[in-house]
Structures are given as C-alpha cells and as structure tokens.
Amino acid sequence: MLPSLEELSAWLPDLLSGLSISLQVTALSLLIGIPFGLLLALGVLAKSRLTKILALFLVEVGRGAPALVLLQFIYFGLPTTGLTLGSFTAAVIALAWNTGAYTSEIIRASLQSIPHGQREAAVAIGLNRLDALRYVLLPQGLRVALPALLAFSILIFQGTSLCFTIALPELVSRAYEIGSNTFRYFPALLAAGVLYASISIPAALVVSHVEKRAGSYAQR
Amino acid sequence: MSADLLAILRGLPWTVALTLGAFFAGALLGVPLVAARQSRILPLRFLAMVFIQIVRGIPPILWLFIIFFGLGMSVFPISPFNAALAGLGLIAAANMAEIYRGALASIHFGQWEASSALNLGRWSTLTDVVAPQAFRVALPSAASYLIGLMKETAVASTIGVSELAFQGNQLSQLTFRGLEVFALVGMFYILLSLPVAWLSRVADGYLQAKVAR
Numbered sequence: 310m311l312p313s314l315e316e317l318s319a320w321l322p323d324l325l326s327g328l329s330i331s332l333q334v335t336a337l338s339l340l341i342g343i344p345f346g347l348l349l350a351l352g353v354l355a356k357s358r359l360t361k362i363l364a365l366f367l368v369e370v371g372r373g374a375p376a377l378v379l380l381q382f383i384y385f386g387l388p389t390t391g392l393t394l395g396s397f398t399a400a401v402i403a404l405a406w407n408t409g410a411y412t413s414e415i416i417r418a419s420l421q422s423i424p425h426g427q428r429e430a431a432v433a434i435g436l437n438r439l440d441a442l443r444y445v446l447l448p449q450g451l452r453v454a455l456p457a458l459l460a461f462s463i464l465i466f467q468g469t470s471l472c473f474t475i476a477l478p479e480l481v482s483r484a485y486e487i488g489s490n491t492f493r494y495f496p497a498l499l500a501a502g503v504l505y506a507s508i509s510i511p512a513a514l515v516v517s518h519v520e521k522r523a524g525s526y527a528q529r
Numbered sequence: 530m531s532a533d534l535l536a537i538l539r540g541l542p543w544t545v546a547l548t549l550g551a552f553f554a555g556a557l558l559g560v561p562l563v564a565a566r567q568s569r570i571l572p573l574r575f576l577a578m579v580f581i582q583i584v585r586g587i588p589p590i591l592w593l594f595i596i597f598f599g600l601g602m603s604v605f606p607i608s609p610f611n612a613a614l615a616g617l618g619l620i621a622a623a624n625m626a627e628i629y630r631g632a633l634a635s636i637h638f639g640q641w642e643a644s645s646a647l648n649l650g651r652w653s654t655l656t657d658v659v660a661p662q663a664f665r666v667a668l669p670s671a672a673s674y675l676i677g678l679m680k681e682t683a684v685a686s687t688i689g690v691s692e693l694a695f696q697g698n699q700l701s702q703l704t705f706r707g708l709e710v711f712a713l714v715g716m717f718y719i720l721l722s723l724p725v726a727w728l729s730r731v732a733d734g735y736l737q738a739k740v741a742r
Contacts, residue, residue: 310603373722374715375680377694382711385701389708470588474687481591488598495599498591506586513582 312496320487320500327483328504330397331469334479337401338465342408343458349413350420351442364413371410377471379403384475396477400469408465412458419453420446456520463512467505480504530709533700537713540696543610544721547692548679550614555621555678556671562626567633577626584623590684592616597688613685621678628674632667633659665736672729676722683718693717 312320352364371379384399394402423446431441473481484501488494565577584592597612607615636659644654686695697714701707 369719370715373680373719375683375694375718377683377686378697378711378715378718381694381698381701382707382715385698386707386709386711389706467588470590471684473590481588481594484591485594485598492602494602495595495604498595498599502587502591502595505588505591506583509586510582513586 310495312493312500316491316493316496317500320497323483323487324480324500324504327478327480327501328508330477331466331472331479334397334400334404334469334472334477335462335466338404338408338469339462341401342405342465343412345405345409346412347416349409350417353413353417354420367406368410368413371406372414376404376407376468377474379407380471380475396472396475399475400472400477404465404468407468408461411461412454415454415457415461416450419457420450422453423449452523456516456523459512459516459519463509463516466512467509470505533704533706533710533713536700537693537696537710537717540691540693541717543685543690543692543695544679544682547610547613547617547682547685547690548675551617551621551682552675552678554614554618555623555625558618558622559625559629562622563629563633566626566630581623581626584619585627589616589620589681590687592620593684593688609685609689612688613682613690617678617681617685620681621674624674625671628667628670629663631670632663635666636662668736669729669733672725672732676725679721679725680718 349364349368352360353368355361355364374382380400380403383403384394384396387394387399427445427449428441431445436444469479470481472479473485476482480501484497485494487497491497562577562581565573566581568574568577593613593616596616597607597609601607601612640658640662641654644658649658682692683694685692686698689695693714697710701710704710
C-alpha cells in the first residue's frame with residue numbers, strides 16, 4: 310500500500326515540479342485576485358448603479374458557480390469565441406475571478422465594520438474619497454480582513470487541484486499520471502496528499518494563530 | 530438551447546443526491562467527531578484533531594481519487610457515485626465537526642455553570658440546555674456549508690459521476706459550444722443555491738423569533 314523508498318525517490322522530482330506549478334497558480338491567482346476583490350468591493354459599495362450591478366454580477370457568478378465550472382468555462386468555453394488560452398493562463402484567470410469574488414465579500418464586510426466616525430472624521434479634515442480610503446479606511450479594514458484572507462488563500466491552494474481537469478500538469482495530474490503509468494494509484498496519490506497536507510496543515514495552524522492575535526487586537 | 534437544457538438537467542438528480550447524501554452523512558458523523566474533539570480524554574481529543582486537520586488539509590478532488598482509483602483499483606471495487614459519496618461525506622464530517630465546535634464555543638459559560646447549579650448531569654446539560662442553543666448558532670453556517678458542498682460535488686465529475694458538471698462536459702465535447710453550455714451549468718448551480726439560502730434565512734428568522742420571545 311505504501312510507496313517504497315525507490316518509488317518515492319523516482320516520483321518525487323515529478324511530484325515536486327507539479328507542486329511548484331500548483332504554488333505558482335496559487336500565488337498569481339492571489340496576487341491578481343485580491344486587488345480585483347478590492348475593486349469589486351468598492352464597485353459593490355459604489356453610488357453609480359451601473360458599476361454596482363456589474364460588480365454584483367461578477368461577484369455572484371464568481372461565488373455562485375463552482376470553481377471547476379469557471380475553469381472549464383474559461384478553458385473550454387472561451388475558444389468558441391476565438392480566444393484560446395493556455396491551461397496555465399486559464400487556470401490563473403478562473404481562480405483569480407473566484408478569489409476576487411470571495412475576497413470582495415471579505416473586504417466589503419471588513420470595510421463596513423469600521424466605525425462610521427472614521428469616515429466622518431476623514432471628511433472633516435478635508436480628505437477626498439480616495440485619500441480617506443487609502444490612509445484611513447483600508448489600513449484598518451485590511452487588518453480586520455487579514456485572517457479571513459489568509460484562510461481563503463489555503464482554499465485557493467487546494468483549489469488549484471481542480472486544474473487537473475484542464476490538463477495543467479500540477480500536483481494531482483502528476484500523481485494521477487504516475488498512477489496510470491505504474492498502476493500504483495494508491496501510493497502515488499497518497500504521496501501527493503502528503504505534499505498537500507504538509508503545506509495546508511501548517512498554514513492552517515498559522516491562520517488560527519493570526520486569528521487569535523487579531524481577536525486580541527480587536528478587544529484591546 | 531432547450532435540448533441543451535434537457536441534457537444538462539439529467540445531471541440534476543445526481544447533484545442533488547450527492548449533495549444531500551454527503552451533507553447528512555457529514556452532519557451525523559460530525560457529532561461523534563466533535564464529541565471526541567471536545568473529550569476530556571487527551572489521546573481521543575488529539576486523534577480527532579489530527580483527523581480533522583488531515584481531512585481538511587487535502588483537496589476534495591484528491592480524496593475522491595484516493596478512494597476511487599487508489600482504494601477502488603487495489604482493495605475493493607467501488608462505484609463512482611459511492612466513492613464520491615464516501616469522499617465528500619468524509620470532508621463534510623470534518624467541516625461539520627468544526628461548525629458544531631464553533632457553535633458550542635459560542636454558548637456562554639454561564640449556561641454550563643447554571644446547569645451544574647441546577648444539578649443537571651453532563652448529558653442532560655448538553656442535550657437540554659447547550660445543544661438547542663448551539664443548533665441555532667450552527668444553522669446559518671451549516672446552510673452556507675451546504676451550498677458550498679453543493680458546488681464541491683462538481684469535482685465528482687472527474688471520476689465519472691454523471692452530475693451537472695459531467696453532463697456539461699459531455700455536451701460541450703459533443704457540440705463544441707462550450708461557452709453556452711458551461712454558462713448554463715454555472716447558472717444551474719447558482720439557481721440551486723437560491724432555495725437553500727432562502728430556507729436558511731426563513732429558518733433562522735423563525736428560530737430567532739423563538740429566542741426573542
């Protein structure tokens with residue numbers, strides 16, 4: 310049942326390069342997705358009706374449809390309009406959309422959690438809307454949002470496993486390929502699972518630590 | 530268009546069955562799991578914690594592969610639907626245990642103290658005092674988890690369960706109209722989540738009203 314040492318040493322380079330692709334997709338999706346989420350949050354809070362509806366649509370579709378369907382929509386669907394994307398690009402776009410939709414809700418909730426007096430004070434000392442956001446609201450809001458954003462990052466890291474379905478050679482694809490070549494599915498998939506867990510579990514522990522600290526900060 | 534709709538709709542019963550099956554399995558198995566997680570016996574508490582962390586630390590698609598390809602090909606043959614049900618049920622159990630734990634933690638300590646002052650035993654404190662209050666707290670999170678789980682069932686298409694995403698995949702390969710097909714599939718998932726969200730709000734309002742009295 311368990312992979313032998315020789316097998317492990319033969320598989321590990323392949324699995325690790327798959328893991329590195331998973332991590333690259335995670336990093337890029339977050340790097341693009343979180344600022345996009347901020348934009349969407351501001352869009353949903355905007356006064357203009359058109360912006361609001363557009364932002365709400367992007368958020369509701371990005372959250373409401375499964376990430377797997379978003380991926381396939383972009384990878385298999387867009388080519389019918391003449392826009393063909395590589396699987397890596399498609400993966401980053403779909404997961405960044407997913408990230409943007411979820412984080413926009415996190416960011417919106419934390420912006421709204423800031424006492425209203427802060428906004429009034431910013432107006433009173435003559436800051437315009439952008440400056441109020443940049444110097445007063447965001448620094449406080451992002452501090453509230455941080456634990457939830459970190460927790461979501463772990464979910465996106467796990468979500469990269471869905472890219473198996475669009476033939477991106479990430480960790481699950483590599484393990485599956487090893488399985489189908491050697492017919493040693495269980496050991497190969499188990500090895501991939503250990504690699505995922507070795508990142509997600511420590512990350513989850515860090516997140517719960519940050520959550521506790523953020524909680525004590527809020528109480529002070 | 531209407532032919533597309535019908536073709537995709539054939540996946541609906543599987544999505545619903547998988548979602549509800551995994552959710553109820555998880556809601557039931559989550560109870561002993563949270564009991565172990567809160568147990569006074571240290572090794573039991575530790576084991577439950579490790580189990581929950583491991584289940585949540587590995588992506589759902591990999592769990593399904595481990596069960597369907599890993600165990601199914603070498604230990605015991607298993608149908609795709611049962612493999613998906615087992616995998617998603619396992620994940621749901623771990624997540625529901627965490628939801629229960631959060632709900633239990635939200636009950637004020639004074640409730641336990643008052644129960645012990647009334648000379649209630651540990652069991653009746655739990656079933657008569659704490660659990661009814663915790664249930665109310667857990668309901669909204671459980672409902673949003675149910676919606677999340679419903680979207681998670683899309684991964685079952687990768688091991689060949691003929692649910693919504695699977696039907697969409699087949700249809701797009703058949704017709705080369707991926708854009709409309711996947712837009713339709715996505716819409717189905719969004720539509721499916723609406724009644725759950727509505728029911729949860731209604732139930733929550735009803736339970737809140739009971740407290741307010």
